[in-house]
Amino acid sequence: MVRGALSGGGSGSRSGRSRGRRGTGREPVRGSVRGARSGSLSGRPSPAAAMSTLLINQERYAWLRELGLQEENPGVYNGRWGAAGRCGVVTTYCPANNEPIASVRQVSADYEETVKKAKEAWKVWADIPAPKRGEIVRQIGDALRQKIKVLGSLVSLEMGKIFVEGVGEVQEYVDVCDYAVGLSRMIGGPILPSERPGHALIEQWNPVGLVGVITAFNFPVAVYGWNSAIAMICGNACLCVLKLAIISGMKLIIAKVLEDNKLPGAICSLVCGGADIGTAMAKDERMDLLSFTGSTKVGKQVALMVQERFGRSLLELGGNNAIIVFEDADLNLVIPSALFAAVGTAGQRCTTARRLFLHESIHDEVVTKLAKAYAQVRIGDPWDSDTLYGPLHTKEAVKMFLDAVEQAKQQGGSVVCGGKVINRPGNYVEPTIVTGLPHNAPIVHTETFAPILYVLKFKEEEEVFAWNNEVKQGLSSSIFTKDLGRIFRWLGPKGSDCGIVNVNIPTSGAEIGGAFGGEKHTGGGRESGSDSWKLYMRRSTCTINYSKDLPLAQGIKFQ
Known part of the structure; x- marks a missing residue:
């Protein structure tokens, strides 16, 4: 049985007019997740009572x-x-x-x-x-x-x-x-x-x-x-x-x-x-x-x-995506990029950054700046225009988040910020930064669909390129540097082995025109742009003879 394969959804409408607070298209239709009546009742509710608790x-x-x-x-x-x-x-x-x-x-x-x-x-x-x-x-x-x-x-x-x-x-x-x-x-x-x-x-x-x-x-x-x-x-x-x-x-x-x-x-x-x-x-x-x-x-x-x-x-399929920051990187790009890639959609993107490799010379500076940026993340009602970060999808996801944080601690990691469930209705957890783990720690190699960022030190280009590639998945990756030679080594055969290989931008935020997908345990498929259309078609090679002769293969001739 294919377990868990079908959790998902979509939306659409045949008729009806959307109603906004200002009609700008940037505000949600009327309604808010705040103050909604609780649907939890003691015992098993009657069908009528169950229907009355539905938000619809x-x-x-x-x-x-x-x-x-x-x-x-x-x-x-x-x-x-x-x-x-x-x-x-x-x-x-x-x-x-x-x-x-x-x-x-x-x-x-x-x-x-x-x-x-x-x-x-x-x-x-x-x-x-x-x-x-x-x-x-x-x-x-x-x-x-x-x-x-x-x-x-x-x-x-x-x-x-x-x-x-x-x-x-x-x-x-x-x-x-x-x-x-x-x-x-x-x-x-x-x-x-x-x-x-x-x-x-x-x-x-x-x-x-x-x-x-x-x-x-x-x-x-x-x-x-x-x-x-x-x-x-x-x-x-x-x-x-x-x-x-x-x-x-x-x-x-x-x-x-x-x-x-x-x-x-x-x-x-x-x-x-x-x-x-x-x-x-x-x-x-x-x-x-x-x-x-x-x-x-x-x-x-x-x-x-x-x-x-x-x-x-x-x-x-999955992705255990990394951002690599070299000593010559523009930190004004690095901090918002790492923040967006790690906490966007509450860490529930397949392209979410889960590993952040920092050159040892800038490690402490970046961690300090990133922690300050995390402290400013606005957590709350997804429909509030000031909110940057919403809940996890399910209660089970919250449990996986807590389990991952605990494993990180047991394996030698230190929680710089976050690591806890937020005391409010819904499935909210704190965006989390963990430092002090080795690059090959088991939890670092585990894709946890939650806002946990493992920050790791490196010394040399060769080793960090290898560390980027050592996880089973190969979806998205990014480096921040001004070194042109390094950029092209990153894009070359000894660089990233991912399907998405970025430079000076985050791991997430792919465009429609490019093929989307990854290698290894990410599955190898490609969707969206470029020549991904070929996967939805079958190809035939057709040879057409419009002459009166019949030349045969390998020089064979009939007398």
């Missing part, structure tokens, strides 16, 4: 209904909404106060019907010229853009991101739609010179067929967008699986666009399910490509099941 039923969260959300939302979309094979209900909670937002029906029997409908819808979609497919994706992006503020509010509410990050995530989906529109007129292969007279070699690219997308909780909208927008312009149908209510709203937007263009809704299907659905997708021969974003542990299970049937997988 509170006046300050009435805007959720503008997104088409209900107390209990259907868990399948394959051209119609439903849940014939219902096998439970998943309730989604607000991490800032741990109160229930709404629920989604999980399904099982609907999976088979949904795959069949998606494969049928693909036959229609694949026949549409790529530029016309790009026009549909453009309309999806425009529809998302019109709802960006209310969708960002929902991301913030359900994932716990600060509001500006919630909006930014929806913007990533919009941006990749814009990118995909241009790409739809460029996908294809070259005409190659043949060594035989009267012959031509053509590289032909066709869609793989059905692309399954299992996204993650921390970037549910963006990851779905990176995959679906590119997959769609390549001519594929998509089936997304995750567990948050946010995706139901987002599917309403996409469904409306497809309906308006008289296209099958199953081109973009949705199933809400648990490990049984994830396992079924991984083993399903009809799943022509399975894109999985999540932990390395679960990713290995997915990869093995897909490989057993010689299927295709696109894996975007």
